Amino acid sequence: MDRRSFLQLGGAVGASALFAPKLAFAQAATDRRFLFIIQRGAADGLSIVAPTGDPAFAATRGELAQPLASGIKLDSTFTLHPALVETGRMFAARQAAFVTAVASPYRDRSHFDGQNVLETGGSLPYRLSDGWMNRLVKTMAADPRAIAFSPTVPAALRGSARVSSFAPSGLPAPAQDLMMRVGELYAADHQLGPLWNAALEARHEAGSLTDVKGAGAAGMLAAKMMAGPGGSRIGMIETDGWDTHSAQNARLNNQLKNLDALLAAYRDGLGADWGSTLVIVATEFGRTARINGTNGTDHGTGSAALLMGGALAGGRVYGDWPGLAPAALYENRDVRPTTDLDALIATVLAQHYRQDGTRLGATLFPETSPKPLTARMIA
């Protein structure tokens, strides 16, 4: 018996929780999709959206500048990394925009603290216990159905609003009787009961997509579970491997190829829904401007954020580029941040979901209440 037929049967014998969310699907208040992709490990924005027009670029970056010679020209200052082929096409079609010299409020260089600030939306690590994406869910009139494409829920989505998680499993599916009895056993458990219900729904939605592999497949899976009237409206994908302390050129090329494949698969998989979709790709902080002693970079501050989607008024590189001259660097080593990542997220989401920017900023980032940016980023 496959999972889908089990779930139908499970519902028939009285697991009413399985049916309740079905009603919610129909009531989703918005048709607009939002996918957040986190780059864990501090992605090097200087190699992704590279300021090749900056007079100090070549000398500062050394051999890290080389791949950009064959990159995709964005404007007179910036070049996109050549591995981001599909992303470059989206830019040309005004479905992608990039923001340079961007940073969260975090100013130290610990991955784990930096990710905590990025995901909780606090001003300092561990000040907030829930995440800004969970708070975003709570601003929506009807349950927009939020899901993490991983077995566990990342910090950005944790909180009191109901969220789900799903990733294909290689284990044999449990017997229907066991699943039903476990549901009964968890019903009275405040922690396990809601988790169990959310898991059953997600597996129901995923259907037969149980053996996908690799980056492109992750994009396909996300698209499948977010497409159509019943699809989730809010999703999150975690990517890791961005901590390029050594041999950066080869490693970043591989990382970016995969990110590009993921984004393209997501776009293609969404079909018509791509037109009402926004994707934000962000990382916890940037890397040093100068190359280190092992052909990589160490932990830095300012990085780049990527915006994509058919909802976007793209084709632009945003940001106030501070320059790479030694005096322009933050602490004489990192890109000086000039755009607040929290403000960027609040602004673009407020435009996407037609909410008030100031109020959404205060809700998502209660400690900093970022002032909305003036740029019109959503079509």
Place this chain on the structure above:
Amino acid sequence: MADLSFAENRFGMGARGDGRGGGNDPRGWVEAQIGAVPQPAADLPSRAGVVQAILDYRQERRELKSEGLLGPAKVMPASMATGADIMSSLPAGSQPAAPGPAQMDAARPKQPEALKAARSEEREIYLRLVGARTDAALNSNSPFMERMAHFWANHFAVSAQGEKNLGFAGLLEFEAIRPNLDKRFADMVLAVEQHPAMLFYLDQAGSIGPNSQVGGRVGRNGKTRGLNENLAREILELHTLGVRSGYTQADVTEFARALTGWSVAGLNPNQRFLQGPPGSFVFAEAFHEPGARTIMGKTYPEDGEAQTLAVLEDVSVHPATAHHIATKLARHFAADNPPPAMVARIEKAFLKSRGDLPTVYRALIASPEAWSPENRKFRTPWDWTVASLRAVSTDQVKPEMVVSLLQQLGQPVWRPGSPAGYDDIAASWAAPDALVRRVEAAQRIAQANTGIDARALAPHILGASLTPATATAISRAESPQTGLALMLVSPEFLRR
């Protein structure tokens, strides 16, 4: 009052179904284990064996390249490679299928078969070490010390990935952690930081002082060589002082300079500066940044190797380190939000004894918070798997099965996603999909262990924490296997 099964679950690796272990003095049972550091199994892979496997792999690569069967050598650094290639020749069905967290390796070029075969030597070593770890966890007479070995291995996390660390990562636990479980914390720190697994994982092996004999020069490949601050940062942030404890970026860079010269013999470029048995720690004077270093206000005038040893000793007994370690121990044994009184008690013991680990363990065991049945920890996948296998009285399992199961449950053995190791809080493990996977795994374990009556077993395994609801659910199950699986995923078994 806490019963023995409580102590076995909270401080050990879970109660065994066949009743091995035991006694009726729970606290005495835990304390008595402190001196009993288990001897590793005799047939553990050796460091020389790991080195040989790496060299064989390189040899195979060279031959294929000279035959024109391989593109230019592109050695993946340890912190980059992901699990998929490592596991690619495990039995069918055991390969990681999940894309989340998205392992960004789909576009990696395919490896020729001959190279895959050369890789199997290292994979074999990894599997043997996973087997040794599991064997100890299932059968040890000192499960509290097993728990500590796992705790410290996660504290000093490295990842079994890439050309070098697929073999070395597990050895770190057996060579640097386990022999120091009852020594000073500083002894463990030194053994860990000088281990090849750590030196490779955090990019230390190739870090070179800009003003050293070798620094600043341009190597054969046309690249300059210099400093990498990764290990220095993580020692301060993760291994000793803890993040936000007062050190600055300048301290990190100074410490990175002090660390230059720490490398591994036999596996790096620049061999002539790295004398010693292959795979051994080596201090390469020619890489070391000359001069005194000032770190957190203290100047270290020593030259050469003694300089870093002095810094490491200082940070290992620092008050911030005592607080950091006490917090992590209290979190591991009592609650996700560590009880302040318990942290203070352990911290004091650490400071007073200058990090004597048995003294620290005794303070931890003496903390009432660690014995509170209200404080329940949600078991990590590793804890839950071991406890499940012990509950069904398993003595031995195939390492391939353990590797595959832990991969599916989200905590692959010695392969955390970052040097911070695996999280030790419920929010990281209690999640919708993760929960269904435990049910799937429980079913698999139950089907492989017929003839067990969970109605009789549950009171023994769960003691006073067994709830009437779970006991009833087990007794009403449609088959003994379903009953056993229900016990393994019951709310009280998922927590310890």
